[in-house]
Amino acid sequence: MTLEFYARGLEKAKQKDYIAAIEEFNQAIQENPDFTDAYIERGLAYYYSGATLQGVFDYNEAIKLDGENAKAYYFRALAKLDLKNLSGCLEDVEKAIQFKLHHGAVYDLLGTVKRKQGNLPEAIANFKKATELYLAAKDKDNAQQCLEKIKQLQPKSPPQANPEIQKPVKVISTQDYFRQLLDKAENGDTIEALADLNWILTADSQDVYAYCCRGVVYCKVGNYRDAISDFNQAIKLNFQDAIVYRNRGKARSHLGDHQGALADINKALEMQPEDVLVYISRGNIYQSMGNYLAAIQDYSQAININPEHPLAYYNRGISHTCLEEMSNAVADYQKAASIYCEQEDWKNYQQVLNSLQKIQSSLPETTKATYNLLRQRLLRMVGGHWEIAERLIQQKKDFFPGMTEQWYLQKVIDDLERDRR
Incomplete structure (x- = not known):
C-alpha cells in the first residue's frame, strides 16, 4: 500500500492538486517513516502550494535519512532561495553538485545565487555550464534563457587584449549591487x-x-x-x-x-x-496640497534630526515663499546654498541662488510688507489651507474683475470676519 499511496501522490502532484498529493504522501510516510522519496515529494508539494517552510522541514527529514541525497539538497536550496536565505541556498546547491546532481537546473540556480551576491564572473560561468547541460538534454528553451542571462551580465566594453593582466573582479554584496544600479540611474543612465x-x-x-x-x-x-x-x-x-x-x-x-x-x-x-527623508517626503506632499504650514512643520522636524540637510532648508524656503514669508524664505535659501556650496554640489547650489533671485524681485518693496501681512492673516483664517483661500479669492475676482491682488485679499478677509460675527 505504501507504494500505491506514493504513486497516487505523484499523480495528484502532476495534476497540481497539491493538497490531495500531500494527503497521499502523508499516508505513505505513515506506513513507512523511512521513505525518503515520499518526504522529498511531499516537500515539493508544500513548496508549490506556497508552504515553503513546511517543505524545508520535509527536505530536512529526507537528508537525515539519506545524507547524500542530491535531490533533497537541490530542492531545499530552491526553498531557501524563496525564503531569501542566500547563504543557505548556496551551501545546499553546492552539496547537490558534490553528490553528483549534474543537471542544468542546478547550475542555473547556482548562477542566480552568485548573481544575487554580486559575484558576476562566477554567475556567468555557472550560467554557461547550465546552458551546456540544457543543450545536452535537448532543453532548448532553458538553454536560450541562460544565454540571455549571460548576455545581460557580460560587460558592455570589449575585453582587454591580454586577459592575464586584468585586475581581479571585486566581489560585491547584493545591497551594493543594487546601490550601483541606483547610482547609475541617478547619474542619468x-x-x-x-x-x-x-x-x-x-x-x-x-x-x-x-x-x-x-x-x-x-x-x-x-x-x-x-x-x-x-x-x-x-x-x-x-x-x-x-x-x-x-x-x-x-x-x-x-x-x-x-x-x-x-x-x-x-x-x-x-x-x-527618525528618517529625515520621510519627513521631507511628507512635507512635499503637504506642500503639493497647499497646506504650507504642515509642510513647514515637517521640514523643521527633518532639520531637527539633521541640521545639515540642504533639501529640508530649500523645501522649507519654498513653503515660506508660498506664504509670502520672504524673510524666512531668504534665510532658508541662504542656509541651503551654504551647505550645497560646502558639498560642492554646484547644480543644486545654482538652483537655490536662482530661487533667491526670483523672490527678491517678485514684489515691489513698497507693497510687499502689506501684501505679506494680508496673505498670512487670510491663511490663518482658513486653517492653513491655501487652496481654500485661492477659491475664495477667485470668487471675488469673478464678481469684481480688474482689482489689485491686495484688494482681493482684503475683501475676502472682510467678508470672512463679517460672516463670523
Missing part, C-alpha cells in the same frame, strides 16, 4: 539601469530588492504607475522597509492621490521615525 533590473526580474521574479529598486528608477523617470506596481509587488512579497512606502507615497502624490500618499508616508514613519 536610467535606460541601462532599467534593462539590468528587467533582466534580474526575468531571472528571478521573486527578487524583492529588484522590484523596490526598479520602482525607484521608475519614479526617477516619471513613470509613477509602473513604480506603484513594483512597490506593490515588493510589499506582497513581504518586503517590509520604509523605502518602499516612502517612494510609493511619492508616486501616489504625483498622481494626485494625496491621502493615499500620506497613508504610505505615515507607515514609513512608523518604521523609521
Whole structure:
C-alpha cells in the first residue's frame, strides 16, 4: 500500500492538486517513516502550494535519512532561495553538485545565487555550464534563457587584449549591487539601469530588492504607475522597509492621490521615525496640497534630526515663499546654498541662488510688507489651507474683475470676519 499511496501522490502532484498529493504522501510516510522519496515529494508539494517552510522541514527529514541525497539538497536550496536565505541556498546547491546532481537546473540556480551576491564572473560561468547541460538534454528553451542571462551580465566594453593582466573582479554584496544600479540611474543612465533590473526580474521574479529598486528608477523617470506596481509587488512579497512606502507615497502624490500618499508616508514613519527623508517626503506632499504650514512643520522636524540637510532648508524656503514669508524664505535659501556650496554640489547650489533671485524681485518693496501681512492673516483664517483661500479669492475676482491682488485679499478677509460675527 505504501507504494500505491506514493504513486497516487505523484499523480495528484502532476495534476497540481497539491493538497490531495500531500494527503497521499502523508499516508505513505505513515506506513513507512523511512521513505525518503515520499518526504522529498511531499516537500515539493508544500513548496508549490506556497508552504515553503513546511517543505524545508520535509527536505530536512529526507537528508537525515539519506545524507547524500542530491535531490533533497537541490530542492531545499530552491526553498531557501524563496525564503531569501542566500547563504543557505548556496551551501545546499553546492552539496547537490558534490553528490553528483549534474543537471542544468542546478547550475542555473547556482548562477542566480552568485548573481544575487554580486559575484558576476562566477554567475556567468555557472550560467554557461547550465546552458551546456540544457543543450545536452535537448532543453532548448532553458538553454536560450541562460544565454540571455549571460548576455545581460557580460560587460558592455570589449575585453582587454591580454586577459592575464586584468585586475581581479571585486566581489560585491547584493545591497551594493543594487546601490550601483541606483547610482547609475541617478547619474542619468536610467535606460541601462532599467534593462539590468528587467533582466534580474526575468531571472528571478521573486527578487524583492529588484522590484523596490526598479520602482525607484521608475519614479526617477516619471513613470509613477509602473513604480506603484513594483512597490506593490515588493510589499506582497513581504518586503517590509520604509523605502518602499516612502517612494510609493511619492508616486501616489504625483498622481494626485494625496491621502493615499500620506497613508504610505505615515507607515514609513512608523518604521523609521527618525528618517529625515520621510519627513521631507511628507512635507512635499503637504506642500503639493497647499497646506504650507504642515509642510513647514515637517521640514523643521527633518532639520531637527539633521541640521545639515540642504533639501529640508530649500523645501522649507519654498513653503515660506508660498506664504509670502520672504524673510524666512531668504534665510532658508541662504542656509541651503551654504551647505550645497560646502558639498560642492554646484547644480543644486545654482538652483537655490536662482530661487533667491526670483523672490527678491517678485514684489515691489513698497507693497510687499502689506501684501505679506494680508496673505498670512487670510491663511490663518482658513486653517492653513491655501487652496481654500485661492477659491475664495477667485470668487471675488469673478464678481469684481480688474482689482489689485491686495484688494482681493482684503475683501475676502472682510467678508470672512463679517460672516463670523
